[in-house]
Amino acid sequence: MMIKTTLPLAAISLALFAVPTYAGERIQIVGSSTVFPFATTVAERFGKTTDFKTPVVESTGSGGGLKLFCAGASLDTPNITNASRRIKLSEVKKCASNNVKEILEVKIGYDGIVLANSKKSPAMSVSLKDVFLALAKNVPAGDGKTQPNPYKTWNQVNPALPATKIEVMGPPPTSGTRDAFVELAMEGGCKKFPWIKALKKQDKKAYKVLCHTMREDGAFIEAGENDNLIVRKLEANKNAFGIFGFSFLDQNADAVQGSLIDGVAPSFEKISSGDYPVSRALYFYVKKAHVGKVAGISEFLAEFTSEKAWGDEGYLTDKGLIPMSVAERKSWKSKVENLQNLSM
Amino acid sequence: MTDDFTIIPTPHTRRRHKSELRFQWYGKAAIIAALGFLVLMIGSIGYKGVGVIYQTKIELDIQLNADAFDPAQLRKADFSGLVKTALRARFPDVKNRRQKRRLYGLVSSDAGFELRKMVEGNPNLIGSTIKIQLTASDDIDTFIKGKIDKNLPESDRRVKDVEINWIEKLQADNSVVQVFNTAFFTSGDSREPELAGILSALVGSFFTLLVCFLLSFPIGVLAAIYLEEFAPKNRWSDLIEININNLAAVPSIVFGLLGLTIFLNTFGLPRSSPLVGGMVLALMTIPTIIIASRASLRAVPPSIREAALSIGATRVQTTFHHVAPLALPGMLTGSIVGMAQALGETAPLIMIGMVAFIVDVPASILEPATALPVQIFLWADSPERAFVERTSAAIIVLLGFLVVMNLGAILLRKKFEQRF
Known part of the structure; x- marks a missing residue:
């Protein structure tokens, strides 16, 4: 009878608790969803070209990854986290x-963060100040006072912009892209007001609240972590704008176009040179105690920091990574080779 | 002849008949709408995903000069270099660096490994010139499948004019072929859409469901039998019943969190493993199985129990020899429906690390694995355009499994069900 046969099977499955785990046999990586495409590409190549097992890469977000990474030092905790x-x-x-x-x-x-819209509409050229005024919850109302954001259309923000409704889709607060956008674009525009800049010294908290709070009246729409979804929505709604990573713009260049920010277009060259204002650095962190104990970590580090991976023409650039300058690459590579400790 | 019995409809009855007719039409409209949505969904997924069946390959002549190989270490040879040489030989007028990079990009980054496999399989090929079909890169594959519009301005296309030119030349020589895409069914995940397959996710889902079934079926069925046949009916059993019903409605992410704190952090079981995934899904499935099993036990008429008891069977004998076998089809149906639900679940797996990039096909329930719905989620999130096709194809596979499982449940019920 069924029950008589399943009972021993259940007992066997419970007995498996006693089986040792595979800690240290393969590299475990967690962390940022932005770095995920790059880390997985390296992991896959590494698995194919060496005899080590392919590392397991989880997409947990930067904050979530660091939390797991810092939870303990034993070999079955993540060895590497992306951020x-x-x-x-x-x-x-x-x-x-x-x-x-x-x-x-x-x-x-x-990685660059772009403000993009459908190719069916003309491209827009905005300044960081325009971005801040269009998307902040509270905006300056003159004489050092603020008011809830009254702007409904782009030309109310800046007469040079078109008279279309402000409608911007972006990632939720759990996303690293959102953090970076708020820090670089919103705060960047916010600081353009001299009195707000002065406020930073007097009351840092009030400054942060003013500069970092996105509006919640429907002009800014949290569209989830899936950047592809935002691209599809832009195709359908030609007046809307979306905020996402450069690699998605690169892959969907037939459907969407990036807005010029402070006069600079989001292109590979401009982000790499640092001219494009909304770009951020990507990192990963390794537990030094695990190097040598977990099979293949030093080889993985060597693969990631090789010219054929992160170089100007490396395979990561095909995936949308914007490489560092030659000098910067050299300095980081030597840090990796010497296993230099993190210094804040 | 009189017409005494003819009913002459009064305005009132006419209104009642009309309202009945109207109601039937509403019902039909509702069914048509539901079917319409289903057809729309399956149609759009099928339309997007069907292309996966074929994979574009580019046929190349590759010269395997003996001096490029060290017989002792075949692996070490520069296979991707050989592929590049062959491409250059095919298009000798490509000179500048950028164009060469584009030219090498016609074939997948895996082309070197494909060549290696062929040579390792038959080292006698060294020294001759061979014809080999190499997997085309994802952009080329998408282009060949007609999903990139040639008439767009060049800057808006992933495939540029030079590449189209090369492809057309290759096509003229019949060197571009479309073959059945075995890689999709035989390989694990990959960052390159043309190499990505569902096998690792499929095996992961299988192991996870196996663990889930082995745990949830015996526990669920035994709990149901005890509650239905043995437990006294009092305030305590009512309390338990309410809690089980509530448990069935708890959002699945909560079970994931429970799994994280108990199975991973307290017991120290391996992260990302189907063992933990199956245990978490079992927690989710047990209430469903208990509820279904109790319902099917209740459907067994009391006369069966009374007959067994009256000829001297103990309660355990009555239950296990007479009542449970009759209720088994219903229990199995409930379990299969519960398992089908578990098969489609992603949320609890996020917390225990099964939402991960996994290339190697898991060999046991302790190795890192992912599951089908997770694979769909990960592909839907990838920037490369060619993953749209893979995503839809994976959805078709998942739907296929769900249909098979539900069909199995119906057949089991039809075959073994007894009506009293």
């Missing part, structure tokens, strides 16, 4: 309190 921002001091402390004391930091390149 689309630099590790914070608080996270370093958290790590240290869990015995993860020595961390290797590796910068891998840059």
